[in-house]
Every structure is written in C-alpha cells, then in structure tokens.
Amino acid sequence: MYYHQPSRDLVIPGPAGCALMALALLAWCILFLKAEDQTSILVYMTSGSLLILIAALSDLHKSISSTIIANEKAWDYCMVLTMLFLILIFNDDHYTLFLLGTIMVYATAVLGLNVQLGYTGVINFSAASFFGIGSYAAAMLTSAGLPSLLALLLGGVFAALSGCLLLLPVLRTSGHYAALVTMAFALLFKVFLEVSEWFGGPQGIPVAPLTLFGLDFGADFTLGGMEASFYVKYDLACLALLCLSFAFVRRLERSWFGLSMDAVRCDETASACFGIDIARWKIAAFTIGNLLSGLAGALYAMMLSYISPANFAFADSLLFLSILLLGGMGNIWGVILATGFVVVIPEKFQVIQEYRYLIYAALVLFMILYRPMGLLPRKTRSYGGLP
Amino acid sequence: MELFLQFCINGLMLGMMYALVAVGFTLFFGVLDVIVFSHGDTVMVGSFAGLSMYWWLNAVYPGLSPEWTVLWIFFAAVAAVVAMGTLAARFMIMPLRKAPPLNTLLATMMLGTVLREAIRLFFPDGSNPKPFPRLLPDWAWQNGNLILRFDNILLFSMGALVIILVYLLIARTRLGMAIRAVAQDEEAARLMGVNFTLIVMTTFAVGSAVAAFAGVMNGLYYNEINFSLGLLLGAIGFSAAVIGGLGNIYGAILGGFIFAFLQTLGAVVLPFASAYKDVFAFGSVITLMAIRPTGLIAEPSSQRV
Numbered sequence: 198m199y200y201h202q203p204s205r206d207l208v209i210p211g212p213a214g215c216a217l218m219a220l221a222l223l224a225w226c227i228l229f230l231k232a233e234d235q236t237s238i239l240v241y242m243t244s245g246s247l248l249i250l251i252a253a254l255s256d257l258h259k260s261i262s263s264t265i266i267a268n269e270k271a272w273d274y275c276m277v278l279t280m281l282f283l284i285l286i287f288n289d290d291h292y293t294l295f296l297l298g299t300i301m302v303y304a305t306a307v308l309g310l311n312v313q314l315g316y317t318g319v320i321n322f323s324a325a326s327f328f329g330i331g332s333y334a335a336a337m338l339t340s341a342g343l344p345s346l347l348a349l350l351l352g353g354v355f356a357a358l359s360g361c362l363l364l365l366p367v368l369r370t371s372g373h374y375a376a377l378v379t380m381a382f383a384l385l386f387k388v389f390l391e392v393s394e395w396f397g398g399p400q401g402i403p404v405a406p407l408t409l410f411g412l413d414f415g416a417d418f419t420l421g422g423m424e425a426s427f428y429v430k431y432d433l434a435c436l437a438l439l440c441l442s443f444a445f446v447r448r449l450e451r452s453w454f455g456l457s458m459d460a461v462r463c464d465e466t467a468s469a470c471f472g473i474d475i476a477r478w479k480i481a482a483f484t485i486g487n488l489l490s491g492l493a494g495a496l497y498a499m500m501l502s503y504i505s506p507a508n509f510a511f512a513d514s515l516l517f518l519s520i521l522l523l524g525g526m527g528n529i530w531g532v533i534l535a536t537g538f539v540v541v542i543p544e545k546f547q548v549i550q551e552y553r554y555l556i557y558a559a560l561v562l563f564m565i566l567y568r569p570m571g572l573l574p575r576k577t578r579s580y581g582g583l584p
Numbered sequence: 585m586e587l588f589l590q591f592c593i594n595g596l597m598l599g600m601m602y603a604l605v606a607v608g609f610t611l612f613f614g615v616l617d618v619i620v621f622s623h624g625d626t627v628m629v630g631s632f633a634g635l636s637m638y639w640w641l642n643a644v645y646p647g648l649s650p651e652w653t654v655l656w657i658f659f660a661a662v663a664a665v666v667a668m669g670t671l672a673a674r675f676m677i678m679p680l681r682k683a684p685p686l687n688t689l690l691a692t693m694m695l696g697t698v699l700r701e702a703i704r705l706f707f708p709d710g711s712n713p714k715p716f717p718r719l720l721p722d723w724a725w726q727n728g729n730l731i732l733r734f735d736n737i738l739l740f741s742m743g744a745l746v747i748i749l750v751y752l753l754i755a756r757t758r759l760g761m762a763i764r765a766v767a768q769d770e771e772a773a774r775l776m777g778v779n780f781t782l783i784v785m786t787t788f789a790v791g792s793a794v795a796a797f798a799g800v801m802n803g804l805y806y807n808e809i810n811f812s813l814g815l816l817l818g819a820i821g822f823s824a825a826v827i828g829g830l831g832n833i834y835g836a837i838l839g840g841f842i843f844a845f846l847q848t849l850g851a852v853v854l855p856f857a858s859a860y861k862d863v864f865a866f867g868s869v870i871t872l873m874a875i876r877p878t879g880l881i882a883e884p885s886s887q888r889v
Contacts, residue, residue: 320686366874372685373619377826378873384819385866392859511815515693522690552705558697565691566676569683 212271219275294428301435309489315527317482318462323383329509331494356491390506401505525571595848600743603840604798605821608791614767622696624818630799633664669792713810716803829879
C-alpha cells in the first residue's frame with residue numbers, strides 16, 4: 198500500500214507566487230547589473246548567495262520548486278517577462294545588453310550540449326567548435342550575399358552536417374575513446390582556422406549584422422523618444438532563439454524521444470535488449486545538439502560582428518561543459534542559471550576577471566568531488582498520477 | 585634524400601617525446617581505469633620546475649658546470665612532479681574511482697586547467713614564453729644539408745633508456761608484478777596482499793617522473809617553454825596512447841612514433857601548407873579511431889551484464 202503523505206511544505210498560491218518570485222529575481226538582477234563599484238557588487242552578491250543558502254537549508258526551496266512545478270506555464274511567462282523587462286530597463290546600456298545577449302546565446306548552445314550529454318550521454322568535447330562552425334558559416338554566407346536569416350539557419354545546418362563527419366568514430370567508440378575523437382576535433386578545428394587564409398587566419402573575419410525584413414540590427418534606434426542601443430534588437434532575437442530552443446528541448450525531453458535517450462544514457466546494453474536502436478538515438482542527439490550550437494553560434498557572430506579563432510578554443514568547449522555540469526546535467530533551468538553565473542560574475546567582478554578560468558576549473562573540480570549532480574539536480578521523471 | 589633523413593631524425597625526436605608522455609597515460613589507465621588528462625600539464629609543470637631550479641642554481645652557485653646543472657634540473661623537475669602526481673592521485677583521482685568516467689575525465693581536465701592557469705598567473709611573467717637554457721654541448725656532425733646534433737642523440741638515447749627502465753620495472757620486478765596485478769584485477773590483488781593504495785600511488789609516481797623527464801627534455805630540445813604547451817602535448821600523448829591501445833606499454837610507444845610520423849608526413853606531403861600538419865595528424869587520428877575503435881593493439885574487452 199502506498200500512503201501519500203500530505204505535503205507539509207508551504208505552497209505559495211499559484212501564479213501569484215511565480216509572479217512574486219520573478220519580481221524578486223528581477224529586482225535583484227537590476228540592482229546587481231546596475232551596480233558599478235566593486236563593494237556594492239560584492240554586497241549584492243553576498244546577499245544573493247545568503248538568500249539562496251537560506252532557501253537551500255530551510256524548507257523554502259521545496260515550496261519554491263513545488264510552486265514552479267505546479268504552475269509551469271505561469272513561471273515560463275514570468276521568466277520571459279523578466280528578461281523583457283531587463284532588456285527594456287537597460288535599453289541604452291550597450292555593455293549590459295551585450296552581457297544579456299551572451300548569456301542567452303551561450304544558454305542555447307549549452308541546451309544543445311545538454312541534449313547530447315545530459316540526455317543521451319554522447320560525450321562531446323568540441324561544443325565550442327560546432328558553435329564556431331555556425332559563426333564562421335554565418336560570416337562566410339552573409340559576405341557571399343545571402344540574406345542573413347537564411348545564413349543564420351544555414352549556420353545551424355552546417356554545424357549539424359559537420360557533426361556528421363564525426364558520427365562514425367563517435368558511434369563506434371565509447372568512453373575515453375569517444376572523448377578523444379571530439380577532443381581531437383576541437384584542436385583540429387582551432388588549428389585549421391588559424392592556418393587557413395580563406396577563413397581569415399588568426400585575425401578572424403568581420404560578420405555582417407543581422408537584417409530581418411529590411412530592419413537593420415546593427416543600428417541604434419529611438420524608443421519612445423529615447424535613444425536605444427542596437428543590442429536591444431539582438432537581445433530580442435536571442436530571447437526568441439532561446440525560447441524556441443528551450444521549448445523544443447523540453448518537449449523533446451518529455452516525449453518518447455527523451456525517454457529513449459534517457460534509456461540509452463543509463464544502460465546501453467539493457468536498452469538494446471528492449472529494442473531501442475542505440476545508434477539512431479545517438480545520431481539524433483548529436484545532430485540536434487550541434488544544430489542548436491550552430492544556430493547559437495551564428496547569432497552570436499552577428500551580434501559580435503567580428504569573430505576570430507580565439508573565440509572557439511578548446512577552453513571554451515570546457516567552459517560549456519562546466520556550465521552544464523554546474524547547472525546540473527539534464528536540468529534546463531539549471532543550464533540557464535549556471536550560464537548567468539558563469540558569464541556575468543567575472544564580467545562584473547573585475548578583480549577576478551584575470552583569474553576566471555582558474556576559478557571555474559577549481560569550482561568545477563570541487564563540484565565533481567563533492568556535489569556531482571550540480572547546483573540544481575535533474576528531477577526523476579514523474580508520470581503524473583501521484584501529486 | 586638528405587631532407588628525408590633530416591625529417592626522419594626530427595620525427596624520431598618528436599616520437600620519443602610523445603612516447604614518454606603516452607607511457608604515463610597508459611600506466612594510469614592500467615591501474616585505475618581512468619584517463620588523467622592533466623598529464624600533459626604535468627609535463628609542463630615539470631619543465632617549469634626545471635627552469636626554476638636553473639634560476640636558483642644560477643643565483644646561488646653561479647659557476648656550476650653544465651653537467652651538474654642538467655642533473656639538478658632533472659632532479660628538481662622529477663621531485664616536484666612526483667610529489668604533485670602522487671598527491672593528486674591520492675586526494676583527487678582515487679576518490680573519483682567509482683564516479684562515472686565522464687566526471688573523472690572532466691575533473692582531470694579541470695585539474696589540468698588549474699595547473700595551466702596557476703603557472704600563467706603566478707609564475708613570474710608566466711604568460712610569455714620562457715627561454716630554456718641551452719646546457720648540452722652543441723657538437724654537430726654536418727654533411728651537406730644533413731645536420732646530426734649530439735644533444736639530440738643524447739636526449740633520444742636518454743628517453744629510450746627511461747622507457748626501457750620503466751618497461752623493466754613493470755615486467756621484471758616484484759613491484760611491477762604488483763602493478764600488473766592491480767591492473768588486472770583490483771580485488772584479487774588485494775586478496776593476495778597487495779597494498780592497493782600504495783601501488784596506485786607508486787604507479788602515479790613512476791608516470792609523473794617520466795612526464796617530468798619529458799618536460800625537461802622538451803625544454804632542452806626546443807630551448808623555449810610556455811604555459812600552454814601541456815594542452816597540446818597532453819592531447820598528443822593521449823592520442824598516441826589511444827592509437828596504440830590503452831593499457832599497453834608497447835602500444836603507447838608505437839602510438840607516439842605513429843603520431844610523430846603523421847605530423848612529419850603532414851609537413852612533407854603538404855609542402856604548400858605545412859601549417860596543416862596538426863590538422864592532418866588529428867584528422868588521421870579521428871580516421872584511425874573510426875577504423876579501429878579501441879586502438880591498434882586492442883585491449884581485450886567484454887561486457888558483463
């Protein structure tokens with residue numbers, strides 16, 4: 198017999214709770230991003246981490262997560278609105294808007310990596326390379342005169358197609374051997390870009406700005422009489438891309454596709470015995486992931502307007518992996534949260550800017566040793582029925 | 585012909601260096617079934633430890649003869665790296681033994697990043713390439729375009745000697761027998777009275793010592809070291825160990841020379857673009873992996889369900 202214990206967690210009622218939490222998050226983000234001097238940044242950061250610590254130690258985090266799970270739609274809308282408000286409030290601040298855009302683009306790329314590694318368990322140490330293929334494809338195609346929306350889409354397609362080159366070795370190998378294949382590809386890609394004259398060599402190449410239906414994304418504009426940064430438009434495009442990929446990845450996870458992918462990750466032998474075609478799901482996951490990375494890379498290139506091989510080094514692939522691991526493998530909200538931390542904190546904290554790779558590496562090392570599931574571990578699937 | 589011979593000599597030097605690094609990868613994989621990605625950066629730390637020793641000797645005993653300096657440099661590099669390697673094995677890699685392989689892989693990559701960044705940030709002016717002293721005699725034998733340098737021969741034979749010593753240690757001694765026993769079956773080895781922790785740490789000490797040797801050798805050969813040499817060297821050493829077949833010491837040596845051969849071939853065959861030699865070499869590694877997924881000398885594998 199199964200007795201369902203009535204939950205003693207405090208449940209903040211419905212959508213209002215979501216809105217309240219989103220408001221709190223928005224307020225904190227505005228304060229943090231507006232802060233200029235290092236002391237106030239430090240104060241906001243410590244207060245934020247204290248709040249998180251209190252929530253984690255008390256039962257508060259349970260009620261927060263149950264509210265979010267119960268009102269998922271409302272929470273999603275609240276988050277989109279929060280982002281829109283942030284973009285609106287910082288409408289003339291190039292730097293902050295660029296940070297927001299970077300977060301969203303990186304989050305999209307890590308969502309792709311999440312499909313590969315978090316769901317299907319396909320090791321990929323060259324995420325930044327596929328991101329880079331998207332960027333370079335966008336750069337080359339726009340300079341060849343293609344419309345930029347088409348170039349954006351083709352960036353994703355090119356990344357997915359180049360991934361197909363690696364399919365055979367990735368499928369045939371496993372574990373350390375598969376890691377080597379993708380790692381060799383990441384190193385090869387960077388060296389190739391550096392020595393190739395056609396791709397601009399180590400100096401890199403300029404990228405034409407995004408143009409949609411005659412709207413030039415590279416020019417400032419006026420918003421209600423106020424001069425607004427051109428990054429507003431890019432941020433909106435990034436937000437659209439992130440929302441689409443987020444919805445796609447979540448639907449993927451909850452469909453039988455996601456179930457099969459989970460099965461492949463958990464036990465290849467057992468899932469093969471149950472008639473799941475391992476190769477098919479690995480190919481699907483690898484290609485979908487690279488497609489997302491490539492799309493994100495193409496948009497990032499247009500936003501950056503100048504790309505060079507240094508943007509797509511092996512260290513960046515490791516950065517993407519660290520984001521995924523910090524956020525919690527397979528948890529897509531965790532991915533977005535971790536991307537925010539990883540991108541913003543070194544930018545705001547000029548003191549640690551120089552040391553950021555050292556700090557990330559040490560942080561991830563400790564995470565793996567003491568909390569291997571990440572900040573927000575993925576929840577076990579729930580099939581409804583029991584509340 | 586002379587050009588060809590010159591390429592052969594350079595290729596052999598490179599191959600020896602790669603083989604030394606690959607031996608470490610294969611040793612660690614043997615005893616713990618883990619890939620220690622930071623191994624390349626261990627090599628780099630070895631060369632920086634050697635350089636620090638050189639500076640210290642220069643400051644304290646200015647007139648020391650080059651032979652003694654070289655010996656002290658090797659000693660310092662080996663001591664520093666062995667201490668670091670055994671500590672990392674005890675406190676990081678052994679606790680992760682039961683974790684999923686991906687976590688171990690990432691953890692060791694992150695350890696490599698920590699080492700690399702620590703050298704870059706905290707070594708005096710660490711972000712720039714450092715000149716490594718030219719300590720070996722520069723006798724050379726020249727015939728037309730072909731130059732055979734004495735220091736290269738010396739380094740090559742020392743490398744070969746180190747590999748032979750490691751091989752003898754693994755194959756012929758009691759300690760080596762314990763290492764092989766642990767590699768075959770940890771539990772059975774424990775039941776036979778092998779001190780598991782001690783053996784693992786000893787293996788890491790041996791592998792790290794070889795890495796330190798490779799690091800100093802790298803410095804003496806190129807006369808320049810920099811903080812990022814470990815990443816590429818680690819990737820190459822790992823590729824070499826994998827092409828040969830992990831867990832097999834012959835495989836590591838074979839793989840090291842194959843990789844050097846591929847790089848040299850890339851430089852010879854693509855004369856219009858010798859810059860593509862690394863692209864060619866890594867591309868060939870990927871192709872080789874597609875053809876022989878577990879390396880040339882495959883590890884015997886079976887899956888228990």
